Amino acid sequence: MTRAPDRSDILCIGSVLWDVIGRSASHMEKGADVPGRILRLPGGVALNIAMTLARFGLRPALLSAVGRDPEGEELVAACAALGLETAHLYRSDDLPTDRYMAVEGANGLIAAIADAHSLEAAGAKILRPLADGSLAAPDAPYAGLVALDGNLTLTLLEDIAHGETFRAADLRIAPASPGKAERLLPFVRAGRGTLYVNLEEAGILCQTRFATTEAAAEALIARGALRVLVTDGARPTCDGASDGLVLREPPKVLVTRVTGAGDTFMAAHVAAERAGADRGAALERALAAAAAYVSGDTPS
Template sequence: MRIAVTGSIATDHLMVFPGRFADQLIADRLDKVSLSFLADDLVVRHGGVAANIAFGLGRLGLRPLLVGAVGRDFTEYRARLEEAGVDTAGVRVSDTRHTARFVCTTDADQNQIATFYAGAMAEAREIDLGTVRREAGGLDLVVVAPDDPEAMVRHTLDCRRSGTPFAADPSQQLARLDRDQVRRLVDGARYLFTNEYEAALLRDRTGWTERRILGRVGTWITTRGGDGVVIRRCGEQPLTVPAVPAAAPVDPTGVGDAFRAGFLAGTSWGWPLQRAAQLGCALATVVLESDGPQEYRPDAVDLLLRIDDAHGSAAAREITPRLAGVA
Protein backbone atom coordinates (compact mmCIF):
# COMPACT_ATOMS: atom_id res chain seq x y z
CA MET A 1 0.00 0.00 0.00
CA ARG A 2 1.41 3.39 -1.03
CA ILE A 3 0.84 6.01 1.69
CA ALA A 4 1.70 9.70 1.28
CA VAL A 5 2.04 11.74 4.46
CA THR A 6 1.59 15.48 3.98
CA GLY A 7 2.30 18.03 6.68
CA SER A 8 4.94 19.65 8.81
CA ILE A 9 8.63 18.80 8.72
CA ALA A 10 10.48 20.54 11.53
CA THR A 11 13.32 20.66 13.97
CA ASP A 12 12.21 20.26 17.59
CA HIS A 13 13.83 22.21 20.42
CA LEU A 14 12.65 20.33 23.51
CA MET A 15 13.12 21.66 27.04
CA VAL A 16 12.25 20.29 30.46
CA PHE A 17 10.91 22.43 33.32
CA PRO A 18 11.22 20.54 36.66
CA GLY A 19 8.19 22.24 38.22
CA ARG A 20 4.48 22.42 37.35
CA PHE A 21 3.04 25.04 35.01
CA ALA A 22 -0.16 25.05 37.06
CA ASP A 23 1.73 26.29 40.12
CA GLN A 24 2.83 29.41 38.22
CA LEU A 25 -0.62 30.45 36.99
CA ILE A 26 -2.77 32.88 39.00
CA ALA A 27 -6.46 32.30 38.34
CA ASP A 28 -7.53 35.97 38.29
CA ARG A 29 -4.50 37.13 36.25
CA LEU A 30 -4.77 34.88 33.22
CA ASP A 31 -5.68 37.82 30.98
CA LYS A 32 -2.14 39.20 31.39
CA VAL A 33 0.29 36.30 31.56
CA SER A 34 4.02 37.01 31.64
CA LEU A 35 5.99 33.95 32.63
CA SER A 36 9.46 32.55 32.13
CA PHE A 37 10.36 28.95 32.93
CA LEU A 38 13.96 28.04 33.73
CA ALA A 39 14.53 24.75 31.93
CA ASP A 40 16.97 22.14 33.19
CA ASP A 41 17.58 20.50 29.83
CA LEU A 42 17.56 21.27 26.10
CA VAL A 43 17.54 18.65 23.36
CA VAL A 44 17.40 19.44 19.65
CA ARG A 45 15.61 16.73 17.68
CA HIS A 46 14.22 16.18 14.22
CA GLY A 47 10.43 16.27 14.14
CA GLY A 48 7.33 17.66 12.49
CA VAL A 49 4.06 15.74 12.45
CA ALA A 50 4.30 14.44 8.88
CA ALA A 51 7.96 13.51 9.27
CA ASN A 52 7.26 11.73 12.57
CA ILE A 53 4.43 9.67 11.06
CA ALA A 54 6.46 8.86 7.96
CA PHE A 55 9.45 7.91 10.12
CA GLY A 56 7.33 5.43 12.08
CA LEU A 57 5.86 3.92 8.92
CA GLY A 58 9.33 3.58 7.45
CA ARG A 59 10.68 1.89 10.56
CA LEU A 60 7.81 -0.62 10.37
CA GLY A 61 8.89 -1.62 6.87
CA LEU A 62 6.63 0.49 4.68
CA ARG A 63 7.98 3.03 2.18
CA PRO A 64 5.86 6.15 2.85
CA LEU A 65 6.11 9.21 0.63
CA LEU A 66 6.74 12.39 2.63
CA VAL A 67 5.16 15.54 1.19
CA GLY A 68 5.97 18.95 2.65
CA ALA A 69 8.16 22.06 2.38
CA VAL A 70 11.57 22.57 3.97
CA GLY A 71 14.57 24.91 3.85
CA ARG A 72 18.00 24.35 2.36
CA ASP A 73 19.12 23.17 5.79
CA PHE A 74 17.26 19.90 5.16
CA THR A 75 20.16 17.90 3.70
CA GLU A 76 21.15 16.02 6.85
CA TYR A 77 17.54 15.47 7.87
CA ARG A 78 16.68 14.10 4.41
CA ALA A 79 19.47 11.53 4.62
CA ARG A 80 18.27 10.46 8.05
CA LEU A 81 14.69 9.95 6.87
CA GLU A 82 15.80 8.04 3.78
CA GLU A 83 17.85 5.74 6.00
CA ALA A 84 14.68 5.07 8.02
CA GLY A 85 12.80 4.01 4.88
CA VAL A 86 11.05 7.27 3.99
CA ASP A 87 10.74 8.42 0.36
CA THR A 88 11.46 12.18 0.37
CA ALA A 89 10.81 12.77 -3.35
CA GLY A 90 7.68 14.76 -2.47
CA VAL A 91 9.55 17.34 -0.37
CA ARG A 92 9.81 20.89 -1.72
CA VAL A 93 12.96 22.86 -0.80
CA SER A 94 12.58 26.61 -0.27
CA ASP A 95 15.21 29.01 -1.61
CA THR A 96 14.59 31.63 1.08
CA ARG A 97 13.17 30.12 4.29
CA HIS A 98 14.49 27.83 7.02
CA THR A 99 12.89 24.52 7.88
CA ALA A 100 10.12 24.94 10.46
CA ARG A 101 10.94 25.04 14.18
CA PHE A 102 8.97 23.57 17.09
CA VAL A 103 9.97 24.92 20.52
CA CYS A 104 8.37 23.02 23.41
CA THR A 105 8.71 22.97 27.19
CA THR A 106 7.42 19.99 29.19
CA ASP A 107 6.74 20.19 32.94
CA ALA A 108 6.85 17.55 35.67
CA ASP A 109 3.24 16.53 34.94
CA GLN A 110 3.99 16.02 31.23
CA ASN A 111 2.03 19.16 30.34
CA GLN A 112 3.47 21.11 27.44
CA ILE A 113 3.70 24.74 26.26
CA ALA A 114 4.88 25.08 22.69
CA THR A 115 5.44 27.56 19.86
CA PHE A 116 5.67 26.59 16.22
CA TYR A 117 7.50 28.70 13.60
CA ALA A 118 6.27 27.78 10.13
CA GLY A 119 9.26 28.94 8.06
CA ALA A 120 9.41 27.04 4.78
CA MET A 121 6.19 25.23 5.65
CA ALA A 122 4.34 28.28 4.30
CA GLU A 123 5.38 27.16 0.82
CA ALA A 124 3.59 23.82 1.15
CA ARG A 125 0.63 25.49 -0.57
CA GLU A 126 2.75 25.53 -3.74
CA ILE A 127 2.92 21.72 -3.83
CA ASP A 128 0.66 20.13 -6.44
CA LEU A 129 -0.49 16.85 -4.94
CA GLY A 130 -1.76 15.72 -8.33
CA THR A 131 1.75 15.96 -9.75
CA VAL A 132 3.16 14.16 -6.72
CA ARG A 133 0.60 11.38 -7.17
CA ARG A 134 1.40 10.94 -10.87
CA GLU A 135 5.15 10.88 -10.26
CA ALA A 136 4.63 8.30 -7.49
CA GLY A 137 2.63 6.07 -9.82
CA GLY A 138 -0.51 6.49 -7.75
CA LEU A 139 -1.37 6.72 -4.06
CA ASP A 140 -3.59 4.46 -1.97
CA LEU A 141 -3.97 6.85 0.98
CA VAL A 142 -3.01 10.44 1.72
CA VAL A 143 -2.59 11.60 5.31
CA VAL A 144 -3.41 15.30 5.63
CA ALA A 145 -1.55 16.24 8.79
CA PRO A 146 -0.97 19.73 10.30
CA ASP A 147 0.60 21.98 7.67
CA ASP A 148 0.13 25.36 6.06
CA PRO A 149 -3.70 25.72 6.26
CA GLU A 150 -4.08 26.47 2.54
CA ALA A 151 -1.99 23.42 1.71
CA MET A 152 -4.16 21.21 3.92
CA VAL A 153 -7.33 22.38 2.16
CA ARG A 154 -5.75 21.98 -1.31
CA HIS A 155 -4.54 18.46 -0.57
CA THR A 156 -7.97 17.44 0.74
CA LEU A 157 -9.75 18.88 -2.29
CA ASP A 158 -7.33 17.07 -4.60
CA CYS A 159 -8.07 13.79 -2.84
CA ARG A 160 -11.80 14.24 -3.19
CA ARG A 161 -11.54 15.21 -6.87
CA SER A 162 -9.22 12.32 -7.71
CA GLY A 163 -11.04 9.78 -5.55
CA THR A 164 -7.92 9.15 -3.46
CA PRO A 165 -8.76 8.00 0.09
CA PHE A 166 -7.45 10.35 2.76
CA ALA A 167 -6.98 10.59 6.51
CA ALA A 168 -7.78 13.92 8.18
CA ASP A 169 -5.46 14.87 11.05
CA PRO A 170 -6.01 18.61 11.65
CA SER A 171 -4.53 18.43 15.16
CA GLN A 172 -2.77 21.65 16.23
CA GLN A 173 -4.05 23.58 13.22
CA LEU A 174 -7.64 23.48 14.47
CA ALA A 175 -6.87 26.70 16.32
CA ARG A 176 -5.98 28.42 13.01
CA LEU A 177 -8.69 27.02 10.76
CA ASP A 178 -12.11 28.58 10.26
CA ARG A 179 -15.41 26.68 10.16
CA ASP A 180 -15.50 26.21 6.39
CA GLN A 181 -11.90 25.00 6.27
CA VAL A 182 -12.39 22.44 9.05
CA ARG A 183 -15.57 21.12 7.45
CA ARG A 184 -13.78 20.70 4.11
CA LEU A 185 -10.86 18.92 5.78
CA VAL A 186 -13.07 16.44 7.60
CA ASP A 187 -15.79 15.74 5.05
CA GLY A 188 -15.28 12.41 3.32
CA ALA A 189 -12.19 11.31 5.27
CA ARG A 190 -11.61 7.57 5.53
CA TYR A 191 -9.96 8.19 8.90
CA LEU A 192 -10.25 11.16 11.26
CA PHE A 193 -7.63 11.51 14.01
CA THR A 194 -8.01 13.69 17.12
CA ASN A 195 -7.15 13.62 20.79
CA GLU A 196 -9.87 14.28 23.39
CA TYR A 197 -9.41 18.04 23.47
CA GLU A 198 -9.26 18.26 19.68
CA ALA A 199 -12.43 16.19 19.43
CA ALA A 200 -14.31 18.81 21.45
CA LEU A 201 -12.66 21.62 19.50
CA LEU A 202 -13.58 19.93 16.23
CA ARG A 203 -17.24 19.82 17.20
CA ASP A 204 -17.08 23.50 18.13
CA ARG A 205 -15.24 24.52 14.94
CA THR A 206 -17.50 22.58 12.58
CA GLY A 207 -20.74 23.25 14.43
CA TRP A 208 -21.53 19.57 13.84
CA THR A 209 -22.63 17.03 16.42
CA GLU A 210 -20.65 13.86 16.94
CA ARG A 211 -23.36 11.96 15.08
CA ARG A 212 -23.13 14.26 12.09
CA ILE A 213 -19.33 14.03 11.98
CA LEU A 214 -19.55 10.24 12.08
CA GLY A 215 -21.96 10.40 9.16
CA ARG A 216 -19.30 12.22 7.11
CA VAL A 217 -16.20 10.15 7.91
CA GLY A 218 -15.40 6.47 7.76
CA THR A 219 -13.70 6.00 11.13
CA TRP A 220 -13.02 8.52 13.92
CA ILE A 221 -10.04 7.64 16.11
CA THR A 222 -9.63 9.59 19.36
CA THR A 223 -6.48 9.13 21.44
CA ARG A 224 -6.84 9.60 25.21
CA GLY A 225 -3.31 9.34 26.56
CA GLY A 226 -3.07 6.79 29.34
CA ASP A 227 -6.72 5.88 28.85
CA GLY A 228 -6.04 4.43 25.42
CA VAL A 229 -8.00 5.00 22.24
CA VAL A 230 -11.67 5.16 21.26
CA ILE A 231 -12.67 4.22 17.72
CA ARG A 232 -16.09 5.29 16.47
CA ARG A 233 -17.99 4.43 13.31
CA CYS A 234 -21.47 5.49 12.28
CA GLY A 235 -24.13 3.07 13.56
CA GLU A 236 -21.68 0.99 15.60
CA GLN A 237 -20.78 0.81 19.26
CA PRO A 238 -17.53 2.60 20.16
CA LEU A 239 -14.46 0.38 20.33
CA THR A 240 -12.09 1.08 23.23
CA VAL A 241 -8.47 -0.05 23.01
CA PRO A 242 -6.43 0.26 26.23
CA ALA A 243 -3.08 2.01 26.23
CA VAL A 244 0.14 0.03 26.55
CA PRO A 245 1.63 0.98 29.95
CA ALA A 246 4.95 2.80 29.92
CA ALA A 247 7.67 1.61 32.28
CA ALA A 248 9.47 4.94 32.42
CA PRO A 249 7.92 7.88 30.50
CA VAL A 250 10.54 10.27 29.16
CA ASP A 251 9.00 12.65 26.61
CA PRO A 252 5.43 12.82 25.20
CA THR A 253 6.48 14.67 22.03
CA GLY A 254 5.50 12.65 18.96
CA VAL A 255 3.56 9.97 20.86
CA GLY A 256 0.36 10.66 18.92
CA ASP A 257 2.30 10.60 15.64
CA ALA A 258 3.74 7.19 16.52
CA PHE A 259 0.23 5.90 17.25
CA ARG A 260 -0.88 7.06 13.81
CA ALA A 261 2.09 5.33 12.18
CA GLY A 262 1.34 2.03 13.91
CA PHE A 263 -2.38 2.27 13.24
CA LEU A 264 -1.92 3.13 9.56
CA ALA A 265 0.64 0.36 9.12
CA GLY A 266 -1.83 -2.12 10.58
CA THR A 267 -4.72 -0.99 8.38
CA SER A 268 -2.46 -1.03 5.30
CA TRP A 269 -1.76 -4.70 6.06
CA GLY A 270 -5.48 -5.42 6.17
CA TRP A 271 -5.75 -5.79 9.94
CA PRO A 272 -9.04 -5.09 11.76
CA LEU A 273 -9.21 -1.72 13.50
CA GLN A 274 -8.64 -3.19 16.96
CA ARG A 275 -5.38 -4.88 15.98
CA ALA A 276 -4.16 -1.79 14.15
CA ALA A 277 -4.88 0.36 17.20
CA GLN A 278 -3.08 -2.11 19.46
CA LEU A 279 0.07 -1.81 17.36
CA GLY A 280 -0.37 1.97 17.39
CA CYS A 281 -0.59 1.98 21.18
CA ALA A 282 2.52 -0.17 21.50
CA LEU A 283 4.55 2.05 19.17
CA ALA A 284 3.28 5.15 20.98
CA THR A 285 4.62 3.79 24.27
CA VAL A 286 8.00 3.08 22.69
CA VAL A 287 8.18 6.76 21.72
CA LEU A 288 6.96 7.89 25.16
CA GLU A 289 9.95 6.08 26.61
CA SER A 290 12.32 7.73 24.10
CA ASP A 291 13.98 11.12 24.27
CA GLY A 292 12.46 12.67 21.15
CA PRO A 293 9.94 11.71 18.46
CA GLN A 294 12.38 9.92 16.13
CA GLU A 295 14.98 8.55 18.53
CA TYR A 296 13.83 4.95 18.41
CA ARG A 297 14.08 1.80 16.33
CA PRO A 298 11.12 -0.54 16.86
CA ASP A 299 12.00 -4.11 17.76
CA ALA A 300 9.57 -6.89 16.85
CA VAL A 301 10.17 -8.89 20.03
CA ASP A 302 9.73 -5.82 22.23
CA LEU A 303 6.53 -4.74 20.45
CA LEU A 304 5.04 -8.23 20.70
CA LEU A 305 5.84 -8.48 24.41
CA ARG A 306 4.16 -5.12 25.02
CA ILE A 307 1.09 -6.17 23.05
CA ASP A 308 0.95 -9.54 24.80
CA ASP A 309 1.10 -7.87 28.23
CA ALA A 310 -1.50 -5.19 27.43
CA HIS A 311 -3.85 -6.95 25.02
CA GLY A 312 -3.30 -10.67 25.45
CA SER A 313 -1.53 -13.51 23.71
CA ALA A 314 -4.20 -13.87 20.99
CA ALA A 315 -3.50 -10.34 19.77
CA ALA A 316 0.26 -10.94 19.86
CA ARG A 317 -0.07 -14.19 17.88
CA GLU A 318 -2.11 -12.52 15.15
CA ILE A 319 0.34 -9.64 14.85
CA THR A 320 3.52 -11.75 14.94
CA PRO A 321 3.76 -12.75 11.25
CA ARG A 322 3.72 -9.18 9.94
CA LEU A 323 6.21 -7.87 12.50
CA ALA A 324 8.71 -10.62 11.73
CA GLY A 325 10.51 -8.31 9.30
CA VAL A 326 10.82 -5.40 11.72
CA ALA A 327 14.37 -5.01 13.04
Protein backbone atom coordinates in the same frame (compact mmCIF):
# COMPACT_ATOMS: atom_id res chain seq x y z
CA MET B 1 -4.46 3.32 -14.68
CA THR B 2 -3.28 4.50 -11.25
CA ARG B 3 0.33 4.97 -10.32
CA ALA B 4 2.16 4.53 -7.02
CA PRO B 5 5.29 6.31 -5.81
CA ASP B 6 8.49 4.55 -6.80
CA ARG B 7 9.85 2.39 -3.95
CA SER B 8 7.43 3.97 -1.47
CA ASP B 9 4.48 2.54 0.45
CA ILE B 10 2.75 5.72 1.64
CA LEU B 11 2.85 9.48 1.08
CA CYS B 12 3.40 11.68 4.15
CA ILE B 13 2.27 15.23 3.39
CA GLY B 14 2.76 18.17 5.74
CA SER B 15 5.39 19.53 8.12
CA VAL B 16 9.01 18.39 7.85
CA LEU B 17 11.18 20.50 10.15
CA TRP B 18 13.53 20.61 13.11
CA ASP B 19 12.10 20.02 16.58
CA VAL B 20 13.82 21.87 19.42
CA ILE B 21 12.56 20.20 22.61
CA GLY B 22 13.39 21.17 26.18
CA ARG B 23 12.60 18.38 28.64
CA SER B 24 12.74 18.42 32.44
CA ALA B 25 11.89 15.80 35.03
CA SER B 26 10.49 18.59 37.22
CA HIS B 27 6.89 19.71 37.52
CA MET B 28 6.67 23.09 35.76
CA GLU B 29 4.40 26.11 36.03
CA LYS B 30 4.44 29.45 34.22
CA GLY B 31 7.81 31.16 34.68
CA ALA B 32 9.58 28.00 35.89
CA ASP B 33 13.37 27.81 35.49
CA VAL B 34 14.52 24.22 35.97
CA PRO B 35 17.35 21.92 34.88
CA GLY B 36 16.79 19.57 31.96
CA ARG B 37 17.92 18.65 28.47
CA ILE B 38 17.51 20.53 25.17
CA LEU B 39 17.44 18.37 22.05
CA ARG B 40 17.24 19.11 18.33
CA LEU B 41 15.57 16.33 16.38
CA PRO B 42 14.02 15.83 12.94
CA GLY B 43 10.31 16.46 13.45
CA GLY B 44 7.03 17.83 12.22
CA VAL B 45 3.81 15.83 12.08
CA ALA B 46 4.33 14.37 8.61
CA LEU B 47 7.96 13.52 9.38
CA ASN B 48 7.15 12.00 12.79
CA ILE B 49 4.58 9.76 11.10
CA ALA B 50 7.03 8.85 8.35
CA MET B 51 9.79 7.97 10.83
CA THR B 52 7.45 5.67 12.76
CA LEU B 53 6.25 4.02 9.55
CA ALA B 54 9.88 3.39 8.62
CA ARG B 55 10.42 1.65 11.97
CA PHE B 56 7.55 -0.67 10.98
CA GLY B 57 9.40 -1.60 7.78
CA LEU B 58 7.62 0.75 5.35
CA ARG B 59 9.22 3.27 3.00
CA PRO B 60 7.34 6.58 3.14
CA ALA B 61 7.74 9.39 0.61
CA LEU B 62 7.73 12.96 1.96
CA LEU B 63 5.84 15.83 0.33
CA SER B 64 6.68 19.08 2.07
CA ALA B 65 8.73 22.27 1.82
CA VAL B 66 12.35 22.33 3.02
CA GLY B 67 14.74 25.22 2.49
CA ARG B 68 18.11 25.01 0.76
CA ASP B 69 19.73 26.59 3.81
CA PRO B 70 22.25 24.58 5.89
CA GLU B 71 19.47 23.46 8.24
CA GLY B 72 17.49 22.14 5.28
CA GLU B 73 20.44 20.27 3.79
CA GLU B 74 21.11 18.64 7.15
CA LEU B 75 17.44 17.75 7.61
CA VAL B 76 17.10 16.14 4.17
CA ALA B 77 20.25 14.11 4.78
CA ALA B 78 18.87 12.96 8.15
CA CYS B 79 15.58 11.91 6.52
CA ALA B 80 17.37 9.95 3.81
CA ALA B 81 19.49 8.20 6.43
CA LEU B 82 16.28 7.10 8.16
CA GLY B 83 15.07 5.37 4.99
CA LEU B 84 12.62 8.06 3.87
CA GLU B 85 12.10 9.08 0.23
CA THR B 86 13.07 12.76 -0.09
CA ALA B 87 13.24 13.16 -3.89
CA HIS B 88 9.79 14.76 -4.09
CA LEU B 89 10.31 17.48 -1.47
CA TYR B 90 9.81 21.05 -2.63
CA ARG B 91 13.20 22.71 -2.06
CA SER B 92 13.06 26.51 -1.93
CA ASP B 93 15.96 28.93 -2.34
CA ASP B 94 13.96 31.71 -0.69
CA LEU B 95 12.12 30.01 2.18
CA PRO B 96 13.96 28.94 5.35
CA THR B 97 13.53 25.48 6.86
CA ASP B 98 10.68 25.42 9.36
CA ARG B 99 11.11 24.81 13.12
CA TYR B 100 9.08 23.73 16.14
CA MET B 101 9.96 24.56 19.75
CA ALA B 102 8.43 22.93 22.84
CA VAL B 103 9.01 22.72 26.59
CA GLU B 104 7.96 19.57 28.46
CA GLY B 105 7.90 18.95 32.19
CA ALA B 106 6.88 16.07 34.42
CA ASN B 107 3.32 17.40 34.11
CA GLY B 108 3.33 17.19 30.28
CA LEU B 109 3.61 19.79 27.54
CA ILE B 110 4.07 23.27 29.02
CA ALA B 111 4.18 25.35 25.84
CA ALA B 112 5.03 25.05 22.15
CA ILE B 113 5.46 27.26 19.10
CA ALA B 114 5.24 25.87 15.56
CA ASP B 115 6.95 27.95 12.87
CA ALA B 116 5.59 26.33 9.69
CA HIS B 117 5.47 29.54 7.66
CA SER B 118 7.55 28.14 4.80
CA LEU B 119 5.21 25.17 4.39
CA GLU B 120 2.24 27.53 4.27
CA ALA B 121 3.99 29.87 1.83
CA ALA B 122 4.88 26.98 -0.49
CA GLY B 123 1.21 25.98 -0.63
CA ALA B 124 0.17 23.75 -3.53
CA LYS B 125 3.76 23.61 -4.86
CA ILE B 126 4.41 20.69 -2.52
CA LEU B 127 1.77 18.65 -4.41
CA ARG B 128 3.31 19.06 -7.89
CA PRO B 129 4.57 15.43 -8.00
CA LEU B 130 0.92 14.33 -7.89
CA ALA B 131 0.14 16.22 -11.10
CA ASP B 132 3.31 16.06 -13.20
CA GLY B 133 3.56 12.28 -13.50
CA SER B 134 6.28 11.85 -10.88
CA LEU B 135 3.90 10.13 -8.47
CA ALA B 136 0.55 10.53 -10.21
CA ALA B 137 -1.27 12.60 -12.85
CA PRO B 138 -4.76 14.01 -13.38
CA ASP B 139 -5.75 10.96 -15.46
CA ALA B 140 -3.93 8.55 -13.13
CA PRO B 141 -4.59 9.69 -9.53
CA TYR B 142 -2.64 8.33 -6.61
CA ALA B 143 -4.56 5.37 -5.16
CA GLY B 144 -2.53 4.44 -2.10
CA LEU B 145 -2.24 5.51 1.53
CA VAL B 146 -1.73 9.19 2.35
CA ALA B 147 -0.89 10.59 5.80
CA LEU B 148 -1.80 14.28 5.84
CA ASP B 149 -1.39 16.91 8.56
CA GLY B 150 -3.18 20.14 9.35
CA ASN B 151 -0.12 22.37 9.02
CA LEU B 152 -1.19 23.01 5.42
CA THR B 153 -3.30 26.09 4.77
CA LEU B 154 -7.08 25.85 5.04
CA THR B 155 -7.38 26.69 1.34
CA LEU B 156 -5.12 23.80 0.36
CA LEU B 157 -6.88 21.40 2.75
CA GLU B 158 -10.22 22.44 1.22
CA ASP B 159 -8.84 21.62 -2.23
CA ILE B 160 -7.60 18.23 -1.04
CA ALA B 161 -10.91 17.37 0.63
CA HIS B 162 -13.11 18.37 -2.31
CA GLY B 163 -10.80 18.14 -5.34
CA GLU B 164 -9.94 15.34 -7.73
CA THR B 165 -6.23 14.88 -6.95
CA PHE B 166 -6.89 12.58 -3.97
CA ARG B 167 -10.19 11.05 -5.12
CA ALA B 168 -8.73 7.53 -5.19
CA ALA B 169 -6.47 7.82 -2.12
CA ASP B 170 -6.91 6.37 1.37
CA LEU B 171 -6.57 9.61 3.35
CA ARG B 172 -5.42 9.54 6.99
CA ILE B 173 -5.53 13.03 8.53
CA ALA B 174 -4.17 14.59 11.73
CA PRO B 175 -4.80 18.21 12.83
CA ALA B 176 -1.19 18.89 14.00
CA SER B 177 -2.41 20.68 17.16
CA PRO B 178 -5.64 21.81 18.85
CA GLY B 179 -5.00 25.29 17.46
CA LYS B 180 -5.28 23.89 13.93
CA ALA B 181 -8.09 21.40 14.56
CA GLU B 182 -10.65 23.50 12.69
CA ARG B 183 -8.64 23.02 9.51
CA LEU B 184 -9.99 19.44 9.42
CA LEU B 185 -13.59 20.63 9.00
CA PRO B 186 -13.48 20.26 5.18
CA PHE B 187 -12.90 16.52 5.61
CA VAL B 188 -15.78 16.22 8.07
CA ARG B 189 -18.13 18.04 5.68
CA ALA B 190 -16.94 16.07 2.66
CA GLY B 191 -17.06 12.71 4.47
CA ARG B 192 -13.50 12.01 3.34
CA GLY B 193 -10.69 10.16 5.06
CA THR B 194 -9.94 8.89 8.54
CA LEU B 195 -9.40 11.60 11.17
CA TYR B 196 -7.00 11.15 14.10
CA VAL B 197 -7.85 13.64 16.88
CA ASN B 198 -7.67 13.93 20.65
CA LEU B 199 -10.66 14.74 22.84
CA GLU B 200 -9.93 18.49 22.84
CA GLU B 201 -9.59 18.60 19.05
CA ALA B 202 -12.84 16.65 18.64
CA GLY B 203 -14.55 19.24 20.83
CA ILE B 204 -13.19 22.09 18.70
CA LEU B 205 -14.50 20.43 15.54
CA CYS B 206 -17.95 20.07 17.12
CA GLN B 207 -17.84 23.37 19.05
CA THR B 208 -18.56 21.65 22.36
CA ARG B 209 -16.86 19.64 25.10
CA PHE B 210 -16.99 15.88 25.45
CA ALA B 211 -16.61 13.74 28.56
CA THR B 212 -15.60 10.61 26.65
CA THR B 213 -13.99 9.63 23.36
CA GLU B 214 -17.05 7.53 22.57
CA ALA B 215 -19.32 10.59 22.73
CA ALA B 216 -16.87 12.58 20.64
CA ALA B 217 -16.65 9.90 17.95
CA GLU B 218 -20.43 9.58 17.76
CA ALA B 219 -20.82 13.35 17.36
CA LEU B 220 -18.22 13.59 14.60
CA ILE B 221 -19.81 10.73 12.66
CA ALA B 222 -23.19 12.42 13.05
CA ARG B 223 -21.70 15.61 11.57
CA GLY B 224 -20.57 13.74 8.46
CA ALA B 225 -17.10 12.35 9.24
CA LEU B 226 -16.38 9.07 7.47
CA ARG B 227 -14.26 7.64 10.28
CA VAL B 228 -12.53 9.03 13.38
CA LEU B 229 -10.07 7.84 16.00
CA VAL B 230 -10.33 9.86 19.22
CA THR B 231 -7.68 9.61 21.95
CA ASP B 232 -7.71 10.96 25.51
CA GLY B 233 -4.34 10.27 27.09
CA ALA B 234 -4.51 7.33 29.48
CA ARG B 235 -8.29 6.99 29.08
CA PRO B 236 -10.04 4.78 26.48
CA THR B 237 -9.51 5.48 22.79
CA CYS B 238 -12.42 5.16 20.36
CA ASP B 239 -12.45 4.17 16.69
CA GLY B 240 -15.76 5.41 15.29
CA ALA B 241 -17.40 4.77 11.91
CA SER B 242 -20.89 4.37 10.51
CA ASP B 243 -20.79 0.63 11.25
CA GLY B 244 -20.10 1.13 14.96
CA LEU B 245 -17.55 2.01 17.63
CA VAL B 246 -14.47 0.16 18.90
CA LEU B 247 -13.06 1.08 22.35
CA ARG B 248 -9.70 0.07 23.81
CA GLU B 249 -7.77 1.01 26.98
CA PRO B 250 -4.19 2.27 26.54
CA PRO B 251 -1.44 0.41 28.44
CA LYS B 252 -0.48 2.07 31.73
CA VAL B 253 3.07 3.45 31.56
CA LEU B 254 5.24 6.13 33.14
CA VAL B 255 5.19 9.13 30.79
CA THR B 256 8.63 10.63 30.06
CA ARG B 257 7.77 12.63 26.89
CA VAL B 258 4.68 13.70 24.97
CA THR B 259 5.72 15.53 21.78
CA GLY B 260 5.18 13.12 18.88
CA ALA B 261 3.00 10.64 20.78
CA GLY B 262 -0.08 11.28 18.65
CA ASP B 263 1.94 10.96 15.45
CA THR B 264 3.35 7.64 16.67
CA PHE B 265 -0.16 6.40 17.44
CA MET B 266 -1.41 7.34 13.98
CA ALA B 267 1.55 5.80 12.15
CA ALA B 268 1.34 2.56 14.11
CA HIS B 269 -2.39 2.34 13.41
CA VAL B 270 -1.89 2.90 9.67
CA ALA B 271 0.88 0.29 9.58
CA ALA B 272 -1.26 -2.24 11.46
CA GLU B 273 -4.21 -1.82 9.12
CA ARG B 274 -1.96 -1.99 6.07
CA ALA B 275 -0.70 -5.32 7.41
CA GLY B 276 -4.28 -6.60 7.57
CA ALA B 277 -5.22 -6.10 11.24
CA ASP B 278 -8.90 -5.67 12.05
CA ARG B 279 -10.14 -2.54 13.81
CA GLY B 280 -9.69 -3.88 17.34
CA ALA B 281 -6.24 -5.34 16.75
CA ALA B 282 -5.03 -2.24 14.89
CA LEU B 283 -6.19 -0.03 17.76
CA GLU B 284 -4.41 -2.20 20.32
CA ARG B 285 -1.15 -2.16 18.34
CA ALA B 286 -1.31 1.61 17.92
CA LEU B 287 -1.92 2.18 21.64
CA ALA B 288 0.95 -0.15 22.52
CA ALA B 289 3.30 1.74 20.17
CA ALA B 290 2.26 5.11 21.60
CA ALA B 291 2.72 3.82 25.16
CA ALA B 292 6.20 2.57 24.34
CA TYR B 293 7.02 5.95 22.83
CA VAL B 294 5.85 8.12 25.75
CA SER B 295 7.62 5.82 28.21
CA GLY B 296 10.89 6.33 26.33
CA ASP B 297 11.20 2.72 25.13
CA THR B 298 11.37 3.73 21.45
CA PRO B 299 13.68 6.34 19.90
CA SER B 300 12.64 9.97 19.37
